[in-house]
Amino acid sequence: MTTTARPKPRRLLKSxxxxxxxxxxxxxxxxxxxxxxxxxxxPDAVEEQKWKKPSNPAGVPVWYHxxxxxxxxxxxxxxxxxxxxxxxxxxxxxxxxxCREGNAMRAIDISEGEAIDAAGIQSLVRAAVALNSSxxxx
Numbered sequence: 001m002t003t004t005a006r007p008k009p010r011r012l013l014k015s016x017x018x019x020x021x022x023x024x025x026x027x028x029x030x031x032x033x034x035x036x037x038x039x040x041x042x043p044d045a046v047e048e049q050k051w052k053k054p055s056n057p058a059g060v061p062v063w064y065h066x067x068x069x070x071x072x073x074x075x076x077x078x079x080x081x082x083x084x085x086x087x088x089x090x091x092x093x094x095x096x097x098x099c100r101e102g103n104a105m106r107a108i109d110i111s112e113g114e115a116i117d118a119a120g121i122q123s124l125v126r127a128a129v130a131l132n133s134s135x136x137x138x
Contacts, residue, residue: 026112027074031061033116034072034081038063041122042129045069066132069125081121082107089127093120 049059062071070083086106098107
């Protein structure tokens, strides 16, 4: 007698923000804080949820203004804010502490309990907008 393995049932989430509603933790609070800072730095930035998958059905918040500015992802023990053209931005406050070896991307890892440098994040967002809006884009 052979048995067929049945797939495990998955709980479906109903909205893009469902992860934050169902599993709130410090990472969700950090992403919410980043969201507010980005909106203040660039009120014209548009946020979309991208890269949805079974392990992250809500997706990843991605901010756009004349192209992608940055995206935030909740990792196991940190939140990562990644600027797609971060290598071309002047990081006056030295915030980039991850993904520094690539030719374009730079990221900021934020751990639990770590304060977010609001002025630094907003400065990087404004610089990313200016870079995306310039005619000589890298």
